[in-house]
Amino acid sequence: MTPQEMRARIVRYGELQPCKTAFIDAHTPGSDQKENFTIIGGGVSESADQHVHITDTPGFNIGAAGQPPKCRNSLHSHRTAEVFFVLSGRWRFFWGRWGTAGEVVLEEGDIINIPTGIFRGFENIGTDYGMIMAILGGDDAGGGVIWAPQVIEDAQAHGLVLGQNGKLYDTKAGQALPDDVRPMPTLTEAELAAFPEPTAAQVIPRHVARYRDLMGLAGRAPAQVIGAQGVLKDKPGFEVDFLNGAAPAEGQVTSGRNDVLMVMRGHWRLTWAEGTQTLAPGDTCAVPPGLTYTLAPSMSGEAAVFRVRDTDDAAGPTWQG
Structure with a gap:
């Protein structure tokens, strides 16, 4: 492999291209300043504006999230693994239907393998812009994101609608769902009952390494x-x-x-x-x-x-x- 070929397989931190409209909560106050980075593979971005640095996947996806202080990523779930390690800053990870089942604070270099099938979110609780690096299981990253119902409802109040095709439509920018695309429905109470609510004592010993x-x-x-x-x-x-x-x-x-x-x-x-x-x-x-x-x-x-x-x-x- 030539140096030029290897260089094409390296994504430098300083070359990362952020997307500020990657997810449904991009307009929701408290989440509207986050940046999403897709480094290897398509990830789970819902925006056509997302830049992908390396498209080929090796059986998993690599991404990152950058957020200023007090900015949070809304409650969502994945069908496959979602692993984060803290590159910079101080972060609080929380989980459960309302984000109150448990939480853990991670410092630089700490890593968390978040259990699949639970709602999870995270926020930068540090004093400066922070970055967490992500590993998502599967070539297709598990088929996207499952949002807690309140996230979809809050997003609609701020002009963003997620279609069942997994794409975002910004009504404030004059966009509308195509005639053949229905809005993403919120989960029913029966469906929500299938999402576990593990405690911090259950999650931290098995899923966090310092x-x-x-x-x-x-x-x-x-x-x-x-x-x-x-x-x-x-x-x-x-x-x-x-x-x-x-x-x-x-x-x-x-x-x-x-x-x-x-x-x-x-x-x-x-x-x-x-x-x-x-x-x-x-x-x-x-x-x-x-x-x-x-x-x-x-x-x-x-x-x-x-x-x-x-x-x-x-x-x-x-x-x-």
Whole structure:
């Protein structure tokens, strides 16, 4: 693989293109300043304005959300895995029909594997603009987003209507649903009853891993964060490993899988037979299957990388009660 070909598989943090109209709550006060980024795969954006950096999916999607302080992402659910790690800022994740079943606060480097099939939302509770990086299970990211009824109702009051085709229509901008498209219906009470309401005590031990703990676990070899043998035991269609720059010592890697490198801290040197690239915090690199590479910090100081790798497991539910 030439350096030019590898460069096309790297999305730099500074090159990320945001979409401010990605979801149904784009006009709702309190959620109208958020930015959505689609890095690998189409993600679950409902807007035609969403820019996709790398269209091919490796069995999962990679995205990000950027929000100023006090901005929140409204309650929604997914059919497949939704994993976040905090790149910058301080974030509160909350869940349940009304967002009151439980919550957890995540700091930089912390990671959460949110259970499928529950309503969840998140907000930036820090003092500066913050960014969280996302991994969504499946090539099609589970077929989109399921919104809590109040989110759809609030959006309609501010001019946004979601069609059953999964597309947004802005009535304030003169748009209307096509004649053959019905509005997305809200869930019935019977349907809502099927969504679990787990407590924080049920979710946090099985679905949250702290950055400092991962730094201690990743010694001479990467620590598996999500996987059959992971800190968070799950099989969502991908695995997540954590590499500590203090002692990566992994040598050459030829996984035969799609390895996506997501830099948390520090600068890392990616080397393969035909070239070298340096990756910085917030950069995402899609290493193709079968390529032999090494990855090591390029300078002193704290360094950490999350590596996502596809598996043969189905991208199905992760919450088991």
